[in-house]
Amino acid sequence: MTKHTLVALVxxxxxxxxxxxxxxxRRGFNIESIAxxxxxLPGLSRMTIVVDGATTAVExxxxxxxxxxxxVKVADITEGRIIARELALxxxxxxxxxxxEIIQIVDIFRANIIDVSPDSLIVxxxxxxxxIDSLYSLLKKFGIKExxxxxxxxxxxx
Amino acid sequence: MKLSGAQIxxxxxxxxxxxxxxxxxxxxxxxLYDVLPQYPQLRHILxxxxxxxxxxxxxxxxxxxxxxVCLATSGPGACNLVTGIANAHLDSSPVVAITGQVARPFIGxxxxxxxxxxxxxxxxxxxxxxxxxADEIATMVKEAFxxxxxxxxxxxxxxIPRDVFIEEATFHYPExxxxxxxxxxxxxxxxxxxxxxxxxxxxxxPVILAGRGVIISGAYxxxxxxxxxxxIPVITTLLGISCFPEDHMLSLGMLGMHGMACANLAVDAxxxxxxxxxRFDDRAxxxxxxxxxxxxxxxxxxxxxxxxxxxxVTLPIVGEVKPVLKALNKQVDVQTHVEWIGxxxxxxxxxxxxxxxxxxxxxxxxxxxKICEVTKGDAIIVTGVGQNQMWAALHFCYRKPNSLISSGGxxxxxxxxxxxxxxxxxxxxxxxxxxxxxGGFQMTIQELGTAVQDNIAVKVAILNNGYLxxxxxxxxxxxxxxxxxxxxxxxxFVRVAEAYGLPGMRVTENSQxxxxxxxxxxxxxxxxxxxxxxxxxxxxxxxAPGCTLAEILEDxxxxxxxxxxxxxxxxx
Numbered sequence: 001m002t003k004h005t006l007v008a009l010v011x012x013x014x015x016x017x018x019x020x021x022x023x024x025x026r027r028g029f030n031i032e033s034i035a036x037x038x039x040x041l042p043g044l045s046r047m048t049i050v051v052d053g054a055t056t057a058v059e060x061x062x063x064x065x066x067x068x069x070x071x072v073k074v075a076d077i078t079e080g081r082i083i084a085r086e087l088a089l090x091x092x093x094x095x096x097x098x099x100x101e102i103i104q105i106v107d108i109f110r111a112n113i114i115d116v117s118p119d120s121l122i123v124x125x126x127x128x129x130x131x132i133d134s135l136y137s138l139l140k141k142f143g144i145k146e147x148x149x150x151x152x153x154x155x156x157x158x
Numbered sequence: 159m160k161l162s163g164a165q166i167x168x169x170x171x172x173x174x175x176x177x178x179x180x181x182x183x184x185x186x187x188x189x190l191y192d193v194l195p196q197y198p199q200l201r202h203i204l205x206x207x208x209x210x211x212x213x214x215x216x217x218x219x220x221x222x223x224x225x226x227v228c229l230a231t232s233g234p235g236a237c238n239l240v241t242g243i244a245n246a247h248l249d250s251s252p253v254v255a256i257t258g259q260v261a262r263p264f265i266g267x268x269x270x271x272x273x274x275x276x277x278x279x280x281x282x283x284x285x286x287x288x289x290x291x292a293d294e295i296a297t298m299v300k301e302a303f304x305x306x307x308x309x310x311x312x313x314x315x316x317x318i319p320r321d322v323f324i325e326e327a328t329f330h331y332p333e334x335x336x337x338x339x340x341x342x343x344x345x346x347x348x349x350x351x352x353x354x355x356x357x358x359x360x361x362x363x364p365v366i367l368a369g370r371g372v373i374i375s376g377a378y379x380x381x382x383x384x385x386x387x388x389x390i391p392v393i394t395t396l397l398g399i400s401c402f403p404e405d406h407m408l409s410l411g412m413l414g415m416h417g418m419a420c421a422n423l424a425v426d427a428x429x430x431x432x433x434x435x436x437r438f439d440d441r442a443x444x445x446x447x448x449x450x451x452x453x454x455x456x457x458x459x460x461x462x463x464x465x466x467x468x469x470x471v472t473l474p475i476v477g478e479v480k481p482v483l484k485a486l487n488k489q490v491d492v493q494t495h496v497e498w499i500g501x502x503x504x505x506x507x508x509x510x511x512x513x514x515x516x517x518x519x520x521x522x523x524x525x526x527x528k529i530c531e532v533t534k535g536d537a538i539i540v541t542g543v544g545q546n547q548m549w550a551a552l553h554f555c556y557r558k559p560n561s562l563i564s565s566g567g568x569x570x571x572x573x574x575x576x577x578x579x580x581x582x583x584x585x586x587x588x589x590x591x592x593x594x595x596x597g598g599f600q601m602t603i604q605e606l607g608t609a610v611q612d613n614i615a616v617k618v619a620i621l622n623n624g625y626l627x628x629x630x631x632x633x634x635x636x637x638x639x640x641x642x643x644x645x646x647x648x649x650x651f652v653r654v655a656e657a658y659g660l661p662g663m664r665v666t667e668n669s670q671x672x673x674x675x676x677x678x679x680x681x682x683x684x685x686x687x688x689x690x691x692x693x694x695x696x697x698x699x700x701x702a703p704g705c706t707l708a709e710i711l712e713d714x715x716x717x718x719x720x721x722x723x724x725x726x727x728x729x730x
Contacts (some may be wrong), residue, residue, distance in 0.1 A: 017274065018280065019280055022280050022281060026281055044338075060467055069284070070338055
C-alpha cells in the first residue's frame with residue numbers, strides 16, 4: 001500500500017465531484033484528500049486526489065475514472081517528478097508569554113502569521129505534508145484551537 | 159418557431175430514430191404525455207410497473223441493437239426503474255431512461271414524489287443528466303443517445319423537471335456531439351494486433367472465449383473466420399451465446415459455473431486464451447487464481463478498464479471487436495491443430511451434455527430441448543435467472559445470431575417477460591419465447607397485461623418446480639438440504655393468464671410437451687404454458703464456488719435414455 005497522487009482534468013459542471021468521489025468510494029478506496037479548482041483551460045477544473053492503495057488497484061480506479069464522461073484525463077503521477085504542496089491554517093493559543101516563541105518557530109518554517117487576537121494567532125503554512133505535520137507538532141504544546149488543511153495539490157515538473 | 163420542452167423532447171427522439179417508448183405516466187411527466195398524440199410515429203407501450211419498462215427497453219435494445227427508451231414519472235416511478243437500469247448497465251445494453259422530476263422551484267425541498275434520481279443512478283448509468291432548461295433538451299438527448307450506443311454501450315438517464323417540459327424554446331437539433339472526455343477507441347493498436355497474430359500463430363492449444371462484445375459489434379463473420387482459419391475451438395460466455403453457431407464443429411458451448419464440461423476442460427488445458435468482448439466475470443472464470451493456468455491471454459475489449467481487472471493479461475487490444483478481428487484475421491496463419499482439436503473432441507464425447515435421465519415428472523431440460531426442436535432453433539429465447547436460465551443456456555442449440563437474451567451481470571429474476579415483450583416489439587417477425595421459473599415469473603407477472611393490451615405475441619414457458627430452484631440447489635449441495643425459504647407456492651398460472659386475457663395451458667406429461675409448444679406457436683397472440691416439472695432437478699454440470707473450472711461436478715445419476723438428438727458435427 002502506497003499513497004498515490006492522481007491528477008484529473010475534469011469538466012467544470014455540477015455533480016462531477018460527486019461522480020468522482022462516489023466512484024472511488026465504490027471501488028473500496030479511502031480518499032486521503034481531494035482538492036479542486038479551475039485549471040488553465042476554460043471550462044476545465046483540475047483535481048488532485050490522494051488515495052492509499054496497491055498500484056494495480058489504483059490503476060483500475062484510474063481507468064474507471066477515465067470512463068466518467070466529464071473526466072477528460074487522469075494521470076497517476078506518484079512515480080513522476082512532481083511538485084506537491086499543501087496549505088494549512090492553524091489557530092494556536094497564544095498569550096503574551098508564549099507569543100514570541102511561537103513567532104520564532106513560525107519564522108523558521110517560513111510560515112506567516114496572518115491574524116492576531118488577544119489569546120490566539122492564526123498561522124498560514126505552505127509546503128509538503130511533512131513540513132506541515134512538523135510545524136503542527138511543534139505548535140501543539142501551546143494549544144491548537146483549530147486546524148484546517150487544503151489537501152495536496154500537485155503538478156508534474158515536465 | 160418555439161416549441162415546448164415536451165415537444166422538443168419528442169422531436170429529438172424522432173431525430174434519433176426512436177419508434178417505441180415503454181412507459182408509465184404520472185404527475186411530473188403529464189405535460190409530456192399530453193403532447194405524445196401529436197407524434198404518432200412514437201409508439202407508447204404502457205407497462206404495468208416501471209421495472210417492466212426498463213427491462214422491455216433493455217430487451218428491445220438487445221434484440222435490435224438500437225437504443226431502447228423507457229419513461230417514468232418522478233419519485234417512485236424513477237425508483238422503480240433502478241433495477242432495470244442497473245441490469246442494462248451490467249450487461250452493456252444501450253438504454254435511454256427518461257424520468258420526470260418535480261418542477262425546478264421544488265427541487266431540493268423533499269416535494270411530493272421528489273427523489274434525487276441522478277444521484278441514485280450515478281453508479282449504475284454510463285452517464286446521466288438533470289436537464290434544467292428547455293433549450294438544453296436537444297443537445298442532451300443527442301449526447302445521451304451517442305453515449306448509450308457508442309463504445310461500450312450502456313444506460314443513460316435524463317431527468318427532466320415538470321416545468322421544463324412546459325417551458326418554450328427554439329428547437330434546433332445539433333449535428334454532432336462534442337464531448338471532450340468521451341472518445342471511445344474503435345481500431346486496435348496496429349503493433350498489438352501484430353503481436354497477437356504472432357501469439358496465435360505460435361500457439362499449440364488455443365481457445366477463443368467470446369462474449370457479448372461480439373454480438374454488440376456484429377462481428378459474427380469475423381469471429382467465424384478467425385476460428386475456421388486457425389482451427390480454434392470457440393467457447394462463449396453466457397451473454398456470448400449465439401455469437402457463434404452452436405452446431406459448428408468448433409463450438410464448445412458455454413464455460414463457467416454451469417458451463418459445458420468440455421469447454422471448462424479446454425480452458426484448463428489451453429496455452430492461449432483469446433478473449434473477445436468479454437470481461438472475465440467470476441461466474442465464467444471459476445476460482446480466478448486457477449483460471450487457465452497454462453495460458454497466455456490476449457484480451458480484446460472496447461473498454462480499457464476491463465483489461466487486467468480480473469485476470470492477468472499478456473496482450474491487451476483496446477478497440478471494437480469487429481475492426482480488431484478484421485485486422486487480426488489478415489495476419490493469422492491457416493492452421494489445423496489436429497492434435498488439439500482431437501483432444502477437444504474426445505472431451506466432448508466423454509462429457510456429453512444432451513443426455514437426459516429418466517424421471518417421474520417432466521424434466522425442465524427436456525422442455526427446453528423440445529422448444530428448440532419445434533422452433534428449429536429459429537427463435538429468440540429470453541430467460542429469467544436461476545435454473546431456468548442455465549437450462550435455457552445449455553439445452554437450446556443456438557444457431558442464429560443474437561438469439562439469447564438473458565440477465566447476466568445483475569442476475570435479475572423477473573427479467574424474462576418484460577424483456578421478451580421488448581424483444582418482440584423490436585423484432586415482431588421473430589418467434590420470441592420467454593423461459594421462466596415459477597419464482598422469478600411472479601416478480602413481473604403483471605406484464606402479462608402489457609402483452610395482452612398491445613397484443614405482443616410472446617410465448618411464455620414456465621418451468622414450474624415449486625421451488626426457488628437455484629437457491630434450493632445450493633441448499634441441497636452446500637447446506638445439507640435445509641430448504642429454508644425456497645419452497646414456493648404459486649398461483650394457478652393458467653387461470654392467471656386467462657384472467658389477464660391470454661390463453662394458457664398446464665402440461666404435466668412428457669407426451670403433452672411438444673403438442674403444447676406447437677399450440678402456443680400456432681396461436682396468434684401471447685400464450686402461456688405452465689410446465690409442471692421435476693421439483694428437485696439440479697443443473698449440471700456445476701463448478702462449485704471457490705473451485706477451478708477443472709473441478710467439474712457432473713450429473714451423478716445414471717443416464718438411461720438419450721431423448722434428444724446429439725449435436726450435429728458435420729459442419730465443416
